[in-house]
Amino acid sequence: MIQITGLTKVYRRGRPPALLDLTFDVRPGLVTALLGPEESGKSTALRLMLDLERGQGVTLFGGRTYRTLRRPEREVGVVLPTVGAMAGHPGRTARGHLRMLAALAGVPTGRADELLEQTRLATVAGHRLRAFSPGMNRRLILAGALLGAPGTLVLDAPTEGLSPRNIEWFHSFLRSFAVAGGTVLVTTRTPQEAAQLADRVVTLEQGRLVADQPVADFRRTRLRPEVSVRGPQMARLADLLLGQGALVRRDGAVGLAVSGIGRTEIGELAYRHGILLHELADRVVEQPAPRAVLPASSGRSGQVQLHKARTPSDGPRPRSAPTVPGPQAAPGPQGTPGSQVDAGPQAAPIPQAAQPPQLSPVRQPALTASTPPTASSAPTPPTASTAPAPLASQSQLPEGALMQAQALAPVQALVSARSLVSSHGRQPTQALPVMQAPSGSISSPLPQSPPLPQSPPYLQPPQSPSAQQVPQGRQAPEPGYALRAAAAGATGTATGPGTGTGTGTGHPTAASTGTASGASALSTAGVHARPGDPATPAPLAGPDHRSE
Numbered sequence: 001m002i003q004i005t006g007l008t009k010v011y012r013r014g015r016p017p018a019l020l021d022l023t024f025d026v027r028p029g030l031v032t033a034l035l036g037p038e039e040s041g042k043s044t045a046l047r048l049m050l051d052l053e054r055g056q057g058v059t060l061f062g063g064r065t066y067r068t069l070r071r072p073e074r075e076v077g078v079v080l081p082t083v084g085a086m087a088g089h090p091g092r093t094a095r096g097h098l099r100m101l102a103a104l105a106g107v108p109t110g111r112a113d114e115l116l117e118q119t120r121l122a123t124v125a126g127h128r129l130r131a132f133s134p135g136m137n138r139r140l141i142l143a144g145a146l147l148g149a150p151g152t153l154v155l156d157a158p159t160e161g162l163s164p165r166n167i168e169w170f171h172s173f174l175r176s177f178a179v180a181g182g183t184v185l186v187t188t189r190t191p192q193e194a195a196q197l198a199d200r201v202v203t204l205e206q207g208r209l210v211a212d213q214p215v216a217d218f219r220r221t222r223l224r225p226e227v228s229v230r231g232p233q234m235a236r237l238a239d240l241l242l243g244q245g246a247l248v249r250r251d252g253a254v255g256l257a258v259s260g261i262g263r264t265e266i267g268e269l270a271y272r273h274g275i276l277l278h279e280l281a282d283r284v285v286e287q288p289a290p291r292a293v294l295p296a297s298s299g300r301s302g303q304v305q306l307h308k309a310r311t312p313s314d315g316p317r318p319r320s321a322p323t324v325p326g327p328q329a330a331p332g333p334q335g336t337p338g339s340q341v342d343a344g345p346q347a348a349p350i351p352q353a354a355q356p357p358q359l360s361p362v363r364q365p366a367l368t369a370s371t372p373p374t375a376s377s378a379p380t381p382p383t384a385s386t387a388p389a390p391l392a393s394q395s396q397l398p399e400g401a402l403m404q405a406q407a408l409a410p411v412q413a414l415v416s417a418r419s420l421v422s423s424h425g426r427q428p429t430q431a432l433p434v435m436q437a438p439s440g441s442i443s444s445p446l447p448q449s450p451p452l453p454q455s456p457p458y459l460q461p462p463q464s465p466s467a468q469q470v471p472q473g474r475q476a477p478e479p480g481y482a483l484r485a486a487a488a489g490a491t492g493t494a495t496g497p498g499t500g501t502g503t504g505t506g507h508p509t510a511a512s513t514g515t516a517s518g519a520s521a522l523s524t525a526g527v528h529a530r531p532g533d534p535a536t537p538a539p540l541a542g543p544d545h546r547s548e
């Protein structure tokens, strides 16, 4: 168990803190991901935990600070980012390198061979490190961190820059380590990796903890599936998709990001209307964590103030109590802080190709504009009166329509679309109030939108302590936070008449670069033979030595 309390670091006076009051626990038997974008403070947090840097706050490993651990290499294995990614001296062999570390740690040299086996390096044990790929180097660094058979692993971006096979191997290894009772804290920049790897996800932004969630909650609240579509007739397709109740967002000059309707249905719709597709792919986009800003006077247990998205109709910003400078919602498409859907780049209008001949027989989907749903029957986006300022000129109507759709399509609409659209292409039983496009080449048969729902399901307060989304004592988030779409890996095929596309640094006290296993307190104890040792999960099938 790692207990992290109030970690705070200010590098330069007058500058915002790199880390502010970071408090969370890392429990045994679980993989905990510390997730955050570049420069959000992940490495600073780890350095403070390991007493590599001065700062405020306390970190306890099994009740003791790292500095006071009697045999840190037996307690905590550390993998920190490496400069040059070399595990050790380039002229040493992997076996020689690990045996040297074993000797320094007072561990029997046989342990080095064991670990070479475990990290799938046995076949290259006699090779010099200069010939090692980044993946092999990283596994050797991990082997060094495991020499003391620690019960806890702290890893800073261990998979960054590695091949998918090596990433998969690392994930499997860390999972086995946790399943065997070990405690794992791992940093990552990518929400997708956090969702894949971790049981618990702690999200940092600009040095502040913004969410601490079980992975199921994290997936539900922070990751959103959508379909990426590209082709020369996107405005026409967008029109059709809007008619089907999908959420449509422009994505680059010739692309759409679509949610609320499946990839297959989109492909079929395009095919039926003779629309050429160059790409049709599933992907996952990230939604930002709710912004949580601690009032300056609050201390750790203070109430969290959440920055709700503001619209022009909100009027002037009210004066509020002073807060610690915190992350502000990014300007939305209209320059409104906290607008809810990322407009994407302001690229040229989507090219509208000439109408292709209709395929025969054409099964025209029924673009029903039936009775507008009532507020109680369907959650909907804001009405035009609450929407941001007017948009494109007539000459840009297709794009303008899309842009307005973007501006008008808050998070709630996604929920609405999802809940109402059949995932198997059946016609919705009622008109879907997802977007309202202006008159022009993109027209929507959709009715006027009723009022917003109270709160979308995924922003509801947690139901149980285990489903806690924000730290204890903090308020549940409110709807209306800026969305930042980050494209993830995509798979898929095009359908229709188009073409298919479809570190080696060490512990500060370690004797060698590349590993950090608390080598400062070396002794001769047989550290590899502890019962229930979680550091020795069953060997995993992994990338062979030839892979990266």
Ligand SMILES: Nc1ncnc2c1ncn2[C@@H]1O[C@H](COP(=O)(O)OP(=O)(O)OP(=O)(O)O)[C@@H](O)[C@H]1O
Residues within 6 Å of the ligand: 011, 018, 036, 037, 038, 039, 040, 041, 042, 043, 044, 045, 189
């Ligand atoms: N030694 C330092 N001196 C001054 N500022 C620093 C130092 N180390 C980090 N910072 C600042 O602290 C903030 C957090 O940096 P940190 O490296 O902890 O972020 P990170 O989340 O680990 O980023 P990345 O994912 O890019 O590694 C950044 O603004 C960074 O510029």
